Amino acid sequence: MPDTPLLSPGDSLLIAAPVEWREACLSVPALRAIQRMGVEVEILCPERQVGFWQVTGFDGNCHGDRASARDIAGIVKGRQTALLWEAGPAADGFAKAGIPRRIGPDIKSLAKRLTEPVALDNPAGPVTHRVRFYLNLASALGAEPMMAENFAPLQMDVPLAVERVLLVPDSDFGPHYEWPLDRWEAVAKALLGKGRQLRIANGTKGAALAKAIPEAEAVTLATPALEDLASCSLCVAADGSVSHLAAHVGTACVVLFGPGEPEWMRPLGRQHVTVRRKVECSPCHAPKCRMDLRCQHDLDVEEVLRVLP
Structure with missing residues (x-):
């Protein structure tokens, strides 16, 4: 970490938003700290992402989803100080x-694009949550990230349907992050038996x-889909972006982890629950399962039902 803060009150800072939705959500506490x-x-x-950042309280500019480096250079020309995450x-x-x-x-993939690389502590030991990556860099800039206000869910002006549950069986990370369909059916029927109103998110x-x-x-x-997510009291989802977006607006989540690592990438907030059957080959983060998808098939319906409110 630098001995002195890299930024001071009154400075202007252009920040490139993380491209992935879950990374964007996890960067919010750090950005709030910098702003504060x-x-x-x-x-x-x-x-x-424009709507997401606007409703979260940040102004800015946007570029096309497939913009080239040249396109982006034309947008940001004349800025003096910028922060890059990736x-x-x-x-x-x-x-x-x-x-x-x-x-x-100060990471290898980014180093050549920086004028002021920041070395972040990466101590050996248990897995730490990904949010610490963003918080540590904000601290190096001179912010105080460990404040409750930085982690507060976004308050949406949307009526809450207390009995409404959103089921998200699909994952944008790939089909090996998804639980078997017949087990989703069992969970859906159990929730209906409790009088819950079910919504099922689009996808295969x-x-x-x-x-x-x-x-x-x-x-x-x-x-x-922040308004849709905020209208539900519970989101039961495969490990993917939707649970992080739901957590961003304060919707309680039950997340079914397979090849991913909950300690590294669970949604932010104490109210969220992760369910996982730990197997010898997980976490793997592979683009496709090289074995028999046991991390998904070994997760029983009863384990999920036990944590549902």
Whole structure:
């Protein structure tokens, strides 16, 4: 960590938003901390994220979802100080634009695009949550990230349906992050038996589940779908982006983990529950299961039902 803060109150800072939805959600506490120290924060994000950042309380600019580094350089030209979290077109565009101060974590994939790399502590030991990556960098900038206000769920002006439960059987991380369909059916029927009102999110597995459970309402979630998520009292989801977005608006989540690691990437908030059958090959984070998907098949319906409110 630097001996002295890298930013001061009154500074202007352009921040490239993380591209993945879950990373965007996990970066919010750090960005709030930076903003609270009196820094003028401007977000540069893909077009699909504009609504998310605006409702979260950050102004900024956007670029096309497939914008090139050259396109992005034209948007950010003239800025003086920028923060980068990850490699990609935004980092390349910031460098191409010649922004004088380009601050970011001292990681191999990003180092050549930075003028001020920040070494972050990575102590040996148990897995730490991914949010610490963002919080540690905010601390290096001079912010105080460990404040409850930075982690508060977003308050949406949406009526809450107390009995409404959203089921999200599909994962945007791939089918090996998804629980078997017949077990989703068992959970859906158990919730209906408790008098809950079910919504089932769109997707390949979601469509099949909605067909099998005609009492449920099939819904199309246009990501980030924050208003739809905020209207539900509970979200039961495969490990993926939706649970992080639901947690962002304060909806309680039950997340079914398979190849992922809950200690590293669970949604933020004490009210959320993760369910996982730990097997010898997980976590693996592989793009496709190389074995028999035992991390999903060994997770019983009873284990999920036990944690449902």
